[in-house]
Amino acid sequence: MGSVGSDPATRHLAPTVERSVKVLVVGAFGVGKTTLIDAVSEIPVLSTEETITTASVGVDPARAAKSTTTVAMDFGRVTVGGTTALYLFGTPGQRRFWDLWAGLADGAVGALIVVDTRRLEESFEVLDQLEEHTRMPLAVVVNEFPDSPRHSGDAVRAALDLPAGTPVVSGDLRSRADAVEALQVLVGRAVELRRAEGGAAA
Amino acid sequence: MQTDGFRDHPVRSYVLTGGRAHPTRNTLRPETLLCAVDDGRELPASAGRHERALLETCRGTLALAELAAYLHLPTSLVAVLVSDLIDAGYLAVRSGVTHDLPGLDLLEEVLDGLRRF
Numbered sequence: 001m002g003s004v005g006s007d008p009a010t011r012h013l014a015p016t017v018e019r020s021v022k023v024l025v026v027g028a029f030g031v032g033k034t035t036l037i038d039a040v041s042e043i044p045v046l047s048t049e050e051t052i053t054t055a056s057v058g059v060d061p062a063r064a065a066k067s068t069t070t071v072a073m074d075f076g077r078v079t080v081g082g083t084t085a086l087y088l089f090g091t092p093g094q095r096r097f098w099d100l101w102a103g104l105a106d107g108a109v110g111a112l113i114v115v116d117t118r119r120l121e122e123s124f125e126v127l128d129q130l131e132e133h134t135r136m137p138l139a140v141v142v143n144e145f146p147d148s149p150r151h152s153g154d155a156v157r158a159a160l161d162l163p164a165g166t167p168v169v170s171g172d173l174r175s176r177a178d179a180v181e182a183l184q185v186l187v188g189r190a191v192e193l194r195r196a197e198g199g200a201a202a
Numbered sequence: 203m204q205t206d207g208f209r210d211h212p213v214r215s216y217v218l219t220g221g222r223a224h225p226t227r228n229t230l231r232p233e234t235l236l237c238a239v240d241d242g243r244e245l246p247a248s249a250g251r252h253e254r255a256l257l258e259t260c261r262g263t264l265a266l267a268e269l270a271a272y273l274h275l276p277t278s279l280v281a282v283l284v285s286d287l288i289d290a291g292y293l294a295v296r297s298g299v300t301h302d303l304p305g306l307d308l309l310e311e312v313l314d315g316l317r318r319f
């Protein structure tokens with residue numbers, strides 16, 4: 001009968017992997033979300049077509065017309081420490097996709113915000129959405145393009161009105177090392193916040 | 203009886219609310235790890251092609267989102283199929299089922315793992 005893993009395109013996880021976590025990779029259109037995921041992922045970037053029901057925002061909810069849209073979600077995976085699969089979900093920032101966020105944000109380690117400093121203002125829509133997930137650890141990675149103006153972390157934090165202590169790093173997201181560093185910074189931030197919480201609760 | 207269960211699927215709508223399909227278990231997330239139960243039991247003859255493809259694809263461990271991508275189906279629909287296959291004993295959740303945020307120990311392990319790249 002069918003052999004194990006009969007489709008060679010299917011990349012199963014190692015049998016030692018027994019748990020999973022996820023991070024969201026968020027940002028405005030074309031900032032480099034997929035580039036980052038691809039740089040880190042141990043499998044080719046995969047995508048799914050999700051159907052979402054969107055209601056027009058800012059309209060009386062009872063009267064708002066609902067329509068159905070398809071949105072492509074891309075994601076990658078990397079096995080860390082031999083027993084944990086880390087998933088990276090690229091999440092579109094546009095307001096009309098916000099419905100998708102609730103289910104995705106649930107249980108996430110945090111969100112890595114990819115920004116392009118040549119058009120920072122395009123990130124505002126994403127940040128508005130993140131404000132609804134106040135407990136979500138955040139880190140910013142500035143995707144450096146050759147003509148990007150250089151800003152300090154403080155300047156980026158201020159421009160984006162991010163919580164104090166939100167780490168800001170920058171790099172070429174086509175480079176695996178830079179992309180991995182951005183992830184380390186996000187997970188490091190999550191650890192820091194969790195420790196602080198634990199301390200406060202104890 | 204399971205036969206009818208499988209026939210049910212096209213009727214069940216997979217309305218997306220906040221990225222999830224209803225009805226489904228709230229323990230299923232896009233990153234939930236799944237694996238076919240390897241006990242030699244065959245699906246009933248009435249099982250649909252999506253169920254067959256799903257079990258075939260899931261002979262090794264994969265996350266729900268990966269299954270959806272390989273099957274070219276929305277995650278919300280696959281969640282419904284998966285939920286029924288778990289109930290019928292053909293599929294198992296590999297990762298610990300949790301409603302909580304990842305704990306400190308897990309976060310530290312992930313950070314350690316990333317630092318070793």
Ligand SMILES: Nc1nc2c(ncn2[C@@H]2O[C@H](COP(=O)(O)OP(=O)(O)OP(=O)(O)O)[C@@H](O)[C@H]2O)c(=O)[nH]1
Nearest residue numbers: 028029030031032033034035143144145172173174
């Ligand atoms: N020069 C340079 N180009 C980059 C870099 N990162 C991404 N690009 C290019 O920028 C374009 C957009 O990158 P994507 O990774 O597709 O961006 P995205 O955020 O996934 O875009 P959407 O999913 O469409 O919102 C692509 O053509 C990339 O090749 C970088 O670090 N340097």
Ligand SMILES: [Mg+2]
Nearest residue numbers: 033034074090
């Ligand atoms: Mg993309």
